[in-house]
Every structure is written in C-alpha cells, then in structure tokens.
Amino acid sequence: MKNSSVYDCGILPLNKIHNRAGNITIVEGGVNLPFEIQRIYYLYDIPGGEDRGGHAHKELRQLIVAASGSFDVILDDGKVKRTVSLNRPYQGLLIVPGIWRELTNFSSGSVCLVLASMEYDELDYIRDYNNYLNYKGNGSK
Ligand code: TYD
Numbered sequence: 001m002k003n004s005s006v007y008d009c010g011i012l013p014l015n016k017i018h019n020r021a022g023n024i025t026i027v028e029g030g031v032n033l034p035f036e037i038q039r040i041y042y043l044y045d046i047p048g049g050e051d052r053g054g055h056a057h058k059e060l061r062q063l064i065v066a067a068s069g070s071f072d073v074i075l076d077d078g079k080v081k082r083t084v085s086l087n088r089p090y091q092g093l094l095i096v097p098g099i100w101r102e103l104t105n106f107s108s109g110s111v112c113l114v115l116a117s118m119e120y121d122e123l124d125y126i127r128d129y130n131n132y133l134n135y136k137g138n139g140s141k
Pocket residue numbers: 039041043051052053054120
C-alpha cells in the first residue's frame with residue numbers, strides 16, 4: 001500500500017481471561033483480528049542492543065505482540081516516524097502494508113510474536129530504505 005500512513009497502525013487491545021492459575025489471551029483471525037492468519041513466527045534469544053526489522057512489506061499485514069518482556073517498534077511511512085512501545089501480552093500492534101519498521105530496545109528474554117496475513121514471500125519485502133522512499137513517492141528523484 002503506497003499511501004498508507006503510520007496513523008493507520010495502532011494498538012489492538014486483546015482479551016485477557018484471568019484466573020488464579022494465570023492468564024490466557026485468544027486471537028482469532030477475522031474475529032478479533034481484522035485479517036486471517038496465514039503464518040505465525042516469533043523472535044527470541046535476541047542479543048542485547050540488537051535491532052530487527054529494517055524493512056517494509058507491500059501487502060503483508062501483521063499483528064506484533066510482546067508475548068514476553070518489552071521492545072519498541074519504530075514505524076515510518078516516509079514522512080512521519082512514530083515509536084510504539086510494546087510490553088503487554090494482551091495488546092498487539094497492528095501494522096498495515098507499506099510501513100517501514102524497526103524493532104529495537106528488546107528487554108532480556110523478550111519474545112516478539114508476529115501474526116501475519118500471508119505466507120513468507122521475499123518479493124513482498126522492501127529492504128532498501130531509498131527504494132522504500134521511491135515506492136512511497138517520496139524519493140529524491
Ligand atoms: P526478516 O523478516 O528479515 O527478519 P527480521 O525482520 O525479524 O529482522 O527474516 C530473517 C530471515 O528469516 C530471512 O533470511 C528470511 C527468513 N524468514 C523466513 O524464511 N520465513 C519467514 O516467515 C520469516 C519471517 C523470515
């Protein structure tokens with residue numbers, strides 16, 4: 001999505017069923033998540049000071065959850081940058097297509113859970129920031 005903005009992304013509150021034995025949060029594609037889930041992956045054992053992401057997707061929609069610990073997601077639409085801190089397993093960050101993102105400030109032992117709308121496709125990635133700006137129509141040429 002070429003004309004998407006960081007303001008199209010946001011926190012999706014999730015349910016939390018609480019009892020003495022702990023909590024459970026349920027995410028169902030098309031029910032409390034506005035897309036069907038085709039793929040789940042998670043980042044873990046992230047060394048201190050490491051950053052992830054540094055790319056955009058043309059079509060992929062994602063929900064990013066700090067399943068454990070905390071980290072920051074820097075969203076960038078080529079014009080505006082916005083940092084969202086995730087630190088609660090019952091909140092997800094919805095990222096629409098066409099947003100450059102970087103993940104940073106991972107706490108020790110954190111787990112970044114990602115629910116994704118499509119199967120893995122390297123052709124859906126934009127990994128070069130200048131290419132991204134051109135894609136968004138903000139390039140220098
Ligand atoms: P990448 O999406 O670049 O990681 P991050 O955004 O977390 O820094 O993926 C890292 C590597 O893993 C890259 O070589 C592609 C591979 N990969 C898959 O094969 N399938 C997947 O579903 C994902 C997310 C990544």
